[in-house]
Amino acid sequence: MEKLISLGTLNPGETGIVVKINTTDKLKRRFLDLGIVPNTKIKILYESPFKEPKAYLIRGAVIALREEDAEMIKVTRMEESLWD
Amino acid sequence: MGLTSSSTGFKTNKKFYINKKENGKIIALAGNPNVGKSTVFNELTGLNQHTGNWPGKTVSNAQGTYTYGNRNFTLVDLPGTYSLLASSVEEEVARDFICFGNPDTTVIVVDATNLERNLNLVLQIIELTDKAVLCLNLLDEAKKKKIDIDLTKLSYSLGIFVVGTSARNHQGLDDLMEKIKIVSNTDLEFKPFMVSYPEEIESAIAMIIPEINKLVDDEKKSRFISLKLLDRNTSLAKSLEEYLEIDILENKSLKIAIENAHRYLKEHNIEDVNDEIVTTIVKESERIYQNSVTLHDKRYNEKDQKIDKIFTSKWFGIPMMLLLLCGIFWFTITGANYPSELLSKFLFSFEPHLVNILKFIHTPSWILEPIVYGIYQTLASVVSVMLPPMAIFFPLFTLLEDSGFLPRIAFNMDHLFKKASCHGKQSLTMCMGFGCNACGVVGCRIIDSPRERLLAILTNNFVPCNGRFPMLISIITMFFAGIISSTFLSSITSTLILITVILICIIMTFLISKLLSKTLLKGYPSSFILELPPYRKPQIGKVIIRSILDRTIFVLGRAIMVAAPAGLLIWILANIKIGNLSILTHFTSFLDPFAKIIGLDGVILMAFILGLPANEIVMPIIIMSYLSSSTLVEFNNLLALKDLLVQNGWTYITAICTMIFACFHFPCGTTILTIKKETNSLKWTIISCVLPTIIGFILCFIVAFILRCF
Incomplete structure (x- = not known):
């Protein structure tokens, strides 16, 4: 089992697989609305000129998240070759 | 909007203020x-539409009508939402209308290029109503990106009609109207796909349903309500009371059933029901999506991402945005000059004719003069100054909006806004504010957290x-x-100085936002989730027509409404004399000593006060007072104007202080009214007036003091 990291720590170009969401409030509902559930693949696309927020590819949509929000999403890093 | 005798018989529909035509059908329009x-x-509706707010909410409600096959259809545009889980007012409005507003059909508009995520909402809606049609929009773009969607399979999986459209090219809309007509025919029954939840949740739902069945005469809705009650959805409980007059807390047997269901779930180790529900829906969406969609080009969105990488890059992102902003302002300023002059000439050339007409119908001069020299001249100058820049600025802004560029600006700027405890989307409402502050204040609705929305409203x-x-x-x-x-x-120097002024205003916005969030609006920045939609080629022709x-x-209309009475008032003040001097002169000399301290003079300060209805008339009032003539004057020759100002004691200090005060003083009448409507609070409205005025006074005082030392 690969170790859990925060979504925000991945670099542009890398992909993570969602394991769990570490928050219970409204933010979690927002994440769920976007289709962020366990086993969802999330690719980091690029960051803003100030390094933050970052843009993520989530279920075909490009979504920007701030660092502290992305922190709540725990993922495992996916090897590049597995991404089709 | 209000109730008419032709209103529907549904009690619930009345609460939503929908005007239904006789024999008409009500169609809800939902979507991400x-x-x-x-x-x-x-x-679909063309120009047969009107907009307002949902009763008691600051959420826009647009309604429109169309006729198809001898039938009238009233289309209700619901706010765009990602789900119906009601974590925002918009979602609450959409859910309540579909659930309690009894629409004859619900059309769910989805983006064909982003179907998977959109299906979440579709599944939630068909859980709530049988009468739905899926409108698969932007099908042309999907084809371009080689996304192949099997409409028949999709329709079969969902159990509802699926219509492929490309609304902006008017493709597929006839088919859509036909399907709406078929579905809204009350005799027909439809059985859309129902999501089945894990066994434990289904058993828990079954424990609540019998109690809800006693209250609601609709199998589907009773399942939906049970599911939401299981999820401890408090906003639904409120809506049940409001629309169906069911008080959950009063109903003992229902309360017991819910408690039993919760205990049952706990025994089966299900802690977070909402989690399970959404995960199931997301998985089902994924399954249906994979069944009906084939991607022939897996890298279909790479082109957008490449553009984004440039627009959001470290070195080009910010300069490119600023350059674009400069371009728009330069274009607005230079482009508006000539038409402004032309319009002014035209409107003022009409003045003698107006006088002749009024004289011809024997209007006494005490009525004629205030009408022509008060109301008409003020209106003419407001229109000629305001119309051309707006007619250039708004279409340009709408073009940026439609192309998908604006969310990128919010993305680039968010970090700075976060530092000031604001929301990145405030950059967009600020941009709108450059066009019109009242529009900017209304635009703050796009910010979903109440605290950040208020910040954006107060600082717009x-x-x-x-x-x-x-x-x-x-x-x-x-x-x-x-x-x-x-x-x-x-013209380049002017633009550069203007940009500096704008930057000062932006910095001030940040400082004040930070100050407010540390004092009056304590709290942490809320979450920031921003979708960056695909770039789209805007339809220039339609954009121009719609934005105009x-x-x-809209803005011009409101400006005229305030400018007309203001013109009358100014004329009266300038023409009624107390002693040897007009009321206006008395006012100015009263204000003069104070105004001098802050680098202005009595005339300038009074012009800002009288300019409350519209900032456009401040300069004309200043000129008029200096000329001591009793009417507004259009000075097209800037050299002559400068001579006049200098003769009346203007120095570069006066010029700088006037510019500072122009940037920082109370909002115009229209904006104040809008702030009152949007915040629903007198306190915040007063703060929004007092705060900038105090800052303007202080800044002017400091600047005048320092500059005089040299």
Whole structure:
């Protein structure tokens, strides 16, 4: 089992697989609305000129998240070759 | 909007204020944000629409009508939402209308290029109503990206009609109207796909349903309500009370059933019901999506991402945005000059004819003069100054909006806004504020957290609107750029100085936001989730027509409403004499000592006060007072104007202080009214007036003091 990291720590170009969401409030509902559930693949696309927020590819949509929000999403890093 | 005798018989519909025509059908239009829902709405209803707010909420409600096959259809445009889980007011409004508003059909508009995520909402809606049609919009773009969607399979999986459309090219809309007609025919029964939840949740639902069945005469809704009660959805409980007059807490047997269901779930180790529900829906969406969609080009969105990488890059992102902003302002300023002059000439050439007409019908001069020299001249100058820049600025802004560029600006700027405890989307409402502060304040609805929305509303007035630009520009040209002989160089210098002024305003917005969030609005920045939709080629022709209809005429109309009575008042003040002097002169000399301290003079300060209805008339009032003539004057020759100002004691200090005060003072009448409507609070409205005024006074005082020392 690969170790859990925060979504925000991945670099542009890398992909993570969602394991769990570490928050219970409204933010979690927002994440769920976007289709962020366990086993969802999330690719980091690029960051803003100030390094933050970052843009993520989530279920075909490009979504920007701030660092502290992305922190709540725990993922495992996916090897590049597995991404089709 | 209100109730008419032809209103529907449904009690619940009355609460939603829907005007239904006789024998008409009510159609709800739902969908995610950015899927072209409003294009579908506009294409179907044309100009037969009116907008307002949902009763008691600051959420826009647009309704429109169309006729198809001898039947009238009323289309209700619901707010764009990602789900119906009601974590925002918009979602609550959409859910309540579909659940309690009894629409005859619900059309769900989805983006064909982003179907998977959109299906979440579709599954939630067909859980709530049988009568739904899926409108698969932007099908042309999907084809371009080689996304192949099997409409028959999709329709079969969902159990509802699926219509492929490209609303902006008016493709597929006839088919859509036909399907709406078929579905809204009350005799037909439809059985859409129902999501089945894990066994434990289904058993828990079964424990609540019998109690809800006693209260609600609709199998589907009773399942939906049970599911939401299981999820401890408090906002639904409120809506049940409001629309169906069911008080959950009063109903003992229902309360017991819910408690039993919760205990049952706990025994089976299900802690978070909402989690399970959403995960199931997301998985089902994924399954249906994979069944009906084939991607022939897996890298279909790479082109957008490449553009994004440039627009958001470390070195190009910010300069490119600023350059674009400069371009728009330069274009607005230079482009508006000539038509403004033409319009002014035209409107003022009409004045003698108006006088003749009024004289012909024997209007006494005590009525004629205030009408012509008060109301008409004020109106003519407001229209000629305001209309051309708005007619250029708003379409340009709408083009940026439609192309998908604006969310990128919010993305680039968010970090700075976060530091000031604001929301990145505030950059967009500020941009709107450059056009018109009242529009900017209404635009703050796009910010979903109440605290950040309030911040954005209160500080919107800190960016100068179109009404203040002409004054800023003419002062810059007269006092700072006029010395340069080359017109091209001088226009560049003007633009650069103007950009500096704008930057100061933006910095001020940040400072004040930070200050407010540390004092009056304590709290942490809320979450920031922003979708960056695919870039789309805007339809230039339609954009121009819509932005002129929706924004320009709307703002101009309100400006005229306030300018007309103001013109009358100014005329009266300038023409009624107490002693030897007019009331106006008495006012000015009263204000003069105080105004001098802050680098202005009595005339300038009074002009700002009288200019409350519209900032456009501040400069004309100043000129008029100096000339001591009793009417507003259009000064097209800036040299003559500068002479007049200098003769009346203007120095470069006066010019700078006037510019500062133009940027920082109470909002115009229209904006104040809008702030009151949007915040629903007198306290915040007063703060939004007092705060910038105090800051303007302080800044002017400091600047005047320092500059006088030299």
